[in-house]
Amino acid sequence: MNFLEKYKSWLNDPAIDENTKNELKVIKNNEEEIKERFYKELEFGTAGLRGKIGAGTNRMNIYTVSKATQGLAELINSKGENYASRGVVIAFDVRHYSKEFARTAAEVLAGNNIKVYLFEDIRPTPELSFAVRYLKATAGIVITASHNPPEYNGYKVYWEEGSQILDDIATPIQENIKKIKNFGLIKRKNFDEAIKEGLIKIVGKEIDSAYYEKVLNLSLNNDNIDKEIKIVYTPLNGTGNIPVRHILKERGFKNVFVVKEQELPDPDFKTVGYPNPEDIKAFKLSLELAKNVDADIILATDPDCDRLAVMVKHNNEYISLNGNQTGAILINYLLSERKKRGLLSDKSIIIKSIVTGELGKQIAKEFGVETFETLTGFKNICGLENRLEKEGHQFEFGYEESIGFVTGNFVRDKDGVISSMILAEAAAFYKKQGKTLIDVLNDLYEKYGYYLENNFSLIYEGLEGMEKIKNIMKIYRENFPKEISGLKLTKYIDYLTGIIYNANGNEIGKVNQKHIPASNVLRFFLEDGSWYAVRPSGTEPKLKVYIYSFDHSRENSTRKLSEIEKAFKKTIGE
Numbered sequence: 129m130n131f132l133e134k135y136k137s138w139l140n141d142p143a144i145d146e147n148t149k150n151e152l153k154v155i156k157n158n159e160e161e162i163k164e165r166f167y168k169e170l171e172f173g174t175a176g177l178r179g180k181i182g183a184g185t186n187r188m189n190i191y192t193v194s195k196a197t198q199g200l201a202e203l204i205n206s207k208g209e210n211y212a213s214r215g216v217v218i219a220f221d222v223r224h225y226s227k228e229f230a231r232t233a234a235e236v237l238a239g240n241n242i243k244v245y246l247f248e249d250i251r252p253t254p255e256l257s258f259a260v261r262y263l264k265a266t267a268g269i270v271i272t273a274s275h276n277p278p279e280y281n282g283y284k285v286y287w288e289e290g291s292q293i294l295d296d297i298a299t300p301i302q303e304n305i306k307k308i309k310n311f312g313l314i315k316r317k318n319f320d321e322a323i324k325e326g327l328i329k330i331v332g333k334e335i336d337s338a339y340y341e342k343v344l345n346l347s348l349n350n351d352n353i354d355k356e357i358k359i360v361y362t363p364l365n366g367t368g369n370i371p372v373r374h375i376l377k378e379r380g381f382k383n384v385f386v387v388k389e390q391e392l393p394d395p396d397f398k399t400v401g402y403p404n405p406e407d408i409k410a411f412k413l414s415l416e417l418a419k420n421v422d423a424d425i426i427l428a429t430d431p432d433c434d435r436l437a438v439m440v441k442h443n444n445e446y447i448s449l450n451g452n453q454t455g456a457i458l459i460n461y462l463l464s465e466r467k468k469r470g471l472l473s474d475k476s477i478i479i480k481s482i483v484t485g486e487l488g489k490q491i492a493k494e495f496g497v498e499t500f501e502t503l504t505g506f507k508n509i510c511g512l513e514n515r516l517e518k519e520g521h522q523f524e525f526g527y528e529e530s531i532g533f534v535t536g537n538f539v540r541d542k543d544g545v546i547s548s549m550i551l552a553e554a555a556a557f558y559k560k561q562g563k564t565l566i567d568v569l570n571d572l573y574e575k576y577g578y579y580l581e582n583n584f585s586l587i588y589e590g591l592e593g594m595e596k597i598k599n600i601m602k603i604y605r606e607n608f609p610k611e612i613s614g615l616k617l618t619k620y621i622d623y624l625t626g627i628i629y630n631a632n633g634n635e636i637g638k639v640n641q642k643h644i645p646a647s648n649v650l651r652f653f654l655e656d657g658s659w660y661a662v663r664p665s666g667t668e669p670k671l672k673v674y675i676y677s678f679d680h681s682r683e684n685s686t687r688k689l690s691e692i693e694k695a696f697k698k699t700i701g702e
Contacts, residue, residue: 131166132159134185138166143311144191151183167591171302176292178273178282181224188225188273188281190232191311196283197233197269198314199304201240203297204266211266214288215243217331219256220271221367221432222393223281226250229271231319233283238322239315248332250393252367252433253284254534254543258339259331261290261538272432275404276668278396289514291540292507295645336371342538343375343546348465353556355380360423361548362387362414364403365394366431371545376552385421387414397431405430405437406531408448415439415446425555425565429544434506435531436547440555442566452485452581453569454551455527459488460572461554462525462535463495472497477521479509481528482623482644482651483661483674487572487579488527497524503623503647505666506532510540512643529583529674577657578685580677582693585670597664597671600700601648604662608652609699613691615654623649660692 129137138144139152155161165184170177170192177196179188204211216237220230234244245263247256253270260268268286276282285293285301293301308314322328359376361384363369369391376384389399390413397403400410405428414426418441426439426446438454439446449457459478466472476497480488481504489499500516502508509526517523517537527533532542535550558568573579588596610617610631617631621639624646628637649663657678665672673696677688 131163134166135162137310138183141311143314148183148189148191164590169305176282176284178276178280180279181281188229188283190225190228193229193232193271193283194236194311194314194316195305195308196285196301197236198240198308199301200267200269200285201237201242201315202304203300204242205240207266212240212242214264214266215245217245217247217256217259217263217265217268218270219247219251219253219259219268221253222250222365222395223271223273223431224278224395225281226271226395229281229283230269233269233271234328235316235319235322236314238317238319238325238327241327244322244328245331246328247335248330250367252371252429252543252545254434254539254541254545255335255339255371257286257290257539257541257543258342259335260286260288261540262335262338263331264288270432274432274434275402275406275430277402286540289510289540291510291514292505294507294511340371340374340378342536343549344378346536346546346550347379347553348462348469349553349557350380352560353553354559355556356383357381357425357552357556357559358383358385358421358423359552359555360385360387360414360418360421360426362390362411362426362428363433364400364405364410364428364431365390365392365397366403366429366433367393368429368433368544368548369393371433372427372429372548375545375549379549379553381552381556383421385417385423387417389413403431405435406451410437411439411448418446424559425552427548427551429548433544434542436533436544436551437531438551438565440565442564447566449565449569450581450583451527451529451531451533452487452579454531455480455484455529455533456487456491456572457554457565457568458527458533458535458547458550459491459525460568461557462550463492463497465557466524467495472524473522475520475522476524477516478524479512479516479526481505481509482649483583483663483672484527484529485579485581485676486657486678487576490576490579491572492524500643502644503649504528504530504663506534506542508645510534513537513540515642529581573682577678577680578682580682580685580689582675582689583673584693585665585668585672587670589669593669597669600671601650601662601664604650604700607699607702608650609695612654612695613688615656615658615688618653618655620650620652623647623651654692656688658688658692660696662696
């Protein structure tokens, strides 16, 4: 069925409501718009379903949500009665239609005779991961589009370990979804009836308390930290406001200042537009407040509070830390303090993504902690954690360069609540020693070398953009620089084939595909320890580029970054 036929089928489907049909009638003469909405179905990317809100197969709406949920329900029921009775936990964030999509998912699960635990109100994504484990549920769903612009929403599925689904679960769900040829095949039970029958249970406070207790237990220092440290916090109008403030208060931090304009939920993110704390523009209001109150650090969590961005006051200016730098500081603090207390074991590990820098790995090595690598996305990081834990390893920390961090073993996803607490504690610990977090970072560079980074995205919108990204990846596989500014290429890895090649394209090894499954990523290593990688985004119309330089001098390391970027752009330009 082509996109026009799909469009007409929605207009004629009796299961589709009049409002949706009216939205579609408005675009009847706009073939480009019809194509954009119907040329494909939303698919599970690195973070489940994610797309613009609206009518169509390539949009987030109650129909794509109900279809995905029916696919999940059929998988759960195929695994036996025990799976259905253990149930599915559903959480949602502050975005447009999040609550409606959550209720839709609950009604479809109930229609398939599957128990549902639905959070009473907005919650951070990591608390959903915790709840799946805490309630011993079969699965979890969270309705969120994380840090995407306001017109987006999304749908992430978690499995019984509390981590996001991998292909072994995603593929059968997709197959089930494909078999649903019309919306009349979706089973659905009225929400109020399902509550009366006990199929849907509203949850909240009990899970909050259990989660908060576990987070607070991760604390390593109480007496030798400066609790007078001044912290500015912004939840960017998302889900972090209540949990992060609660945890910081319980830890005894007295001077926490919240950005008033960004304190309460706002699905339009009017104060920030693009609510991604990785983007320094998101700090505009928190910087103003920080200067007014003379804050030591600024913490910002994204709308679903799974990621944390940080700015630090140093020599009277505020300096932002990127994900690699924050990760290195957290690893250094956690491992050094855990070592003092005899909490590390010879099986202690950290896990990072293949496009995350090497500084954290060098620090971990110093403490006898092994680093494992996997693909981008916490579904892969925590998926690997699940496997390595069964093999007897002790998980200490997981992170990726895009400001996602987690420690402890009770949440199997990145966690902005945990990260905020540990980061605030680390800042307060070093402040008592007369150091800022920038001092700590500079000490790490002096000790291990200047591991610097320049990560950026090239944006290519729409169908044409997807083709362009495909072509760039294809061309780069065949034409890449073998030398950059006198530095020779020593090897490269094509994660799609799982093969490691030397500079001349001869196979010299294979990737451990149990840890790193096949993925469209290329990574190039230079003789001095610098490297770069390129991959298409799984959730956005972007080509992501990661450049990492290494040198014992900051100046040289900075120069190498710009030379690698120039060489990359020249190659794709040609």
